Amino acid sequence: xxxxxxxxxxxxxxxxxxxxxxxxxxxxxxxxxxxxxxxxxxxxxxxxxxxxxxxxxxxxxxxxxxxxxxxxxxxxxxxxxxxxxxxxxxxxxxxxxxxxxxxxxxxxxxxxxxxxx
Numbered sequence: 001x002x003x004x005x006x007x008x009x010x011x012x013x014x015x016x017x018x019x020x021x022x023x024x025x026x027x028x029x030x031x032x033x034x035x036x037x038x039x040x041x042x043x044x045x046x047x048x049x050x051x052x053x054x055x056x057x058x059x060x061x062x063x064x065x066x067x068x069x070x071x072x073x074x075x076x077x078x079x080x081x082x083x084x085x086x087x088x089x090x091x092x093x094x095x096x097x098x099x100x101x102x103x104x105x106x107x108x109x110x111x112x113x114x115x116x117x
Contacts, residue, residue, distance in 0.1 A: 020113075021078075034078035036117045060087070089113065
């Protein structure tokens with residue numbers, strides 16, 4: 001089994017910053033990629049950022065230049081630094097992990113991010 005535990009969400013004003021963390025534990029072998037998705041109320045979950053062990057990260061267009069994903073492979077941890085936050089970034093952010101490119105996906109329980117004045 002694989003467990004993913006997220007932390008770092010909260011309430012922040014527009015223009016502010018937050019840093020999310022997610023640590024994987026359990027039966028961890030070679031990780032293909034780790035990343036973050038988010039889901040706003042009434043909307044579908046969307047992939048925000050992913051990072052493989054060696055490749056370039058990928059970002060949702062609307063967060064490019066504001067969000068940075070990074071990994072600490074030794075700690076099986078992925079981070080999401082979110083700067084210049086906007087109200088439309090509000091949602092539940094879920095950590096995800098894959099051991100193979102074709103999945104399956106493993107998900108964390110989610111952490112709430114609210115951007116509001």
